[in-house]
Amino acid sequence: MTSSPHSLARQPINIAIIGVGNCASSLVQGLSHYRAESNDHLGLMHWDLGGYRPCDIQVVAAWDIDRRKVGQDVAQAIFAKPNCTQIFCREVPEQGVKVEMGHILDGYAEHMADYPDDRTFLLAEEEAQPSRSDIVKRLREAKVDVLLNYLPVGSQEATEFYAQCALDAGVAFVNNIPVFIASDPKWAARFESAGVPIIGDDIKAQLGATIVHRVLTDLFAKRGVKLDRTYQLNTGGNTDFLNMSNRTRLKSKKISKTEAVQSVAETRLEDENIHIGPSDYVAWQNDNKVCFLRMEGQLFGGVPMNLELRLSVEDSPNSAGVAIDMIRCAKVASDRGIGGPVHPAAAYFCKHPPDQTTDDRAYEALEAFINGEGAVALAAE
Numbered sequence: 599m600t601s602s603p604h605s606l607a608r609q610p611i612n613i614a615i616i617g618v619g620n621c622a623s624s625l626v627q628g629l630s631h632y633r634a635e636s637n638d639h640l641g642l643m644h645w646d647l648g649g650y651r652p653c654d655i656q657v658v659a660a661w662d663i664d665r666r667k668v669g670q671d672v673a674q675a676i677f678a679k680p681n682c683t684q685i686f687c688r689e690v691p692e693q694g695v696k697v698e699m700g701h702i703l704d705g706y707a708e709h710m711a712d713y714p715d716d717r718t719f720l721l722a723e724e725e726a727q728p729s730r731s732d733i734v735k736r737l738r739e740a741k742v743d744v745l746l747n748y749l750p751v752g753s754q755e756a757t758e759f760y761a762q763c764a765l766d767a768g769v770a771f772v773n774n775i776p777v778f779i780a781s782d783p784k785w786a787a788r789f790e791s792a793g794v795p796i797i798g799d800d801i802k803a804q805l806g807a808t809i810v811h812r813v814l815t816d817l818f819a820k821r822g823v824k825l826d827r828t829y830q831l832n833t834g835g836n837t838d839f840l841n842m843s844n845r846t847r848l849k850s851k852k853i854s855k856t857e858a859v860q861s862v863a864e865t866r867l868e869d870e871n872i873h874i875g876p877s878d879y880v881a882w883q884n885d886n887k888v889c890f891l892r893m894e895g896q897l898f899g900g901v902p903m904n905l906e907l908r909l910s911v912e913d914s915p916n917s918a919g920v921a922i923d924m925i926r927c928a929k930v931a932s933d934r935g936i937g938g939p940v941h942p943a944a945a946y947f948c949k950h951p952p953d954q955t956t957d958d959r960a961y962e963a964l965e966a967f968i969n970g971e972g973a974v975a976l977a978a979e
């Protein structure tokens with residue numbers, strides 16, 4: 599746990615949320631959980647990060663498109679169906695912030711209409727959708743510091759729409775989903791020239807399938823074991839998995855998850871020797887995600903070995919444990935006048951950062967950034 603030299607500079611961090619789904623629910627529950635002085639720091643990577651504690655973060659605006667959430671206070675919307683993540687903090691006080699109707703675009707996939715109401719999104723069709731200038735105005739009025747994107751996978755147009763709103767309003771953008779914004783050189787350059795920080799893309803959970811697979815792949819490389827073949831099969835029963843059961847929405851998710859592992863392999867695997875992705879929707883699993891991982895390799899003398907691992911995690915708190923640090927890194931970058939990708943944070947916290955490196959190296963760069971060093975690309979060091 600790191601304490602910072604800037605610990606006296608405490609002020610609130612105003613966040614806005616796009617998509618009040620399971621990940622947002624865990625994050626907002628966490629803000630209340632860690633606000634209570636009686637709760638210890640268990641489950642956090644940092645208590646004080648650059649002078650900011652979790653309890654310095656407050657939600658000041660939120661958008662969704664589900665009729666059970668739009669118009670509700672954030673404190674109620676986070677527990678509305680189809681959210682199904684484990685409740686670890688039921689006592690979330692009224693936030694005084696109503697969820698507003700968002701701009702739908704490609705956030706809603708047609709196949710979602712084929713499932714029971716409790717399991718799927720129900721569009722708030724009566725509500726007028728806001729324009730870009732409406733959202734920019736709201737971001738400015740609410741004095742938002744950091745805008746978090748929690749849209750469903752495959753929301754290319756909607757993500758670009760909200761990213762443009764962040765740019766126009768001069769608000770830092772945290773892109774939790776696998777639509778390439780921070781890692782797209784054109785978008786990154788636009789954030790850089792506007793002097794607006796961005797951290798993305800595709801949040802890498804606290805202790806999820808990706809980081810475990812990456813660390814093991816790095817271990818194979820460091821221990822001289824040739825990795826021949828690997829798969830990572832994931833099942834889950836939340837709306838994220840349901841949305842991803844339409845394979846046409848998965849292109850960038852597959853790239854993001856596969857590259858996260860390929861990038862730390864000693865030599866790239868042939869496409870047919872690596873299979874990574876969400877594999878099935880199992881409704882009764884709810885927000886529990888199970889990963890089945892297999893790695894086959896050759897050690898000394900070319901003698902074969904293999905490793906099988908099963909990981910079971912609650913998906914959304916697993917992301918919130920990382921989001922709570924990404925938010926604070928984005929604010930620290932804003933405070934320091936940094937625009938464009940915050941490379942150390944992206945490399946440590948995201949599956950598809952602009953600049954990939956090992957998690958050990960990303961960790962060192964992140965701690966150095968928190969302690970006052972720059973946010974340059976790791977490759978440029």
Ligand SMILES: NC(=O)c1ccc[n+]([C@@H]2O[C@H](COP(=O)([O-])OP(=O)(O)OC[C@H]3O[C@@H](n4cnc5c(N)ncnc54)[C@H](O)[C@@H]3O)[C@@H](O)[C@H]2O)c1
Pocket residue numbers: 616617618619620621622661662663664681700701702703704705706719747748749750751756774775776800801802803806836837838913914916917
């Ligand atoms: N859990 C993790 O560890 C993890 C890791 C990496 C990425 N992610 C990504 O984070 C994102 C959020 O995950 P989640 O589990 O909270 O998903 P979710 O399905 O629970 O929530 C998505 C929310 O977005 C809303 N929405 C849809 N279109 C919208 C629009 N146009 N405007 C505003 N709101 C809209 C939905 O109504 C829903 O409330 C997903 O893309 C997921 O893949 C999660």
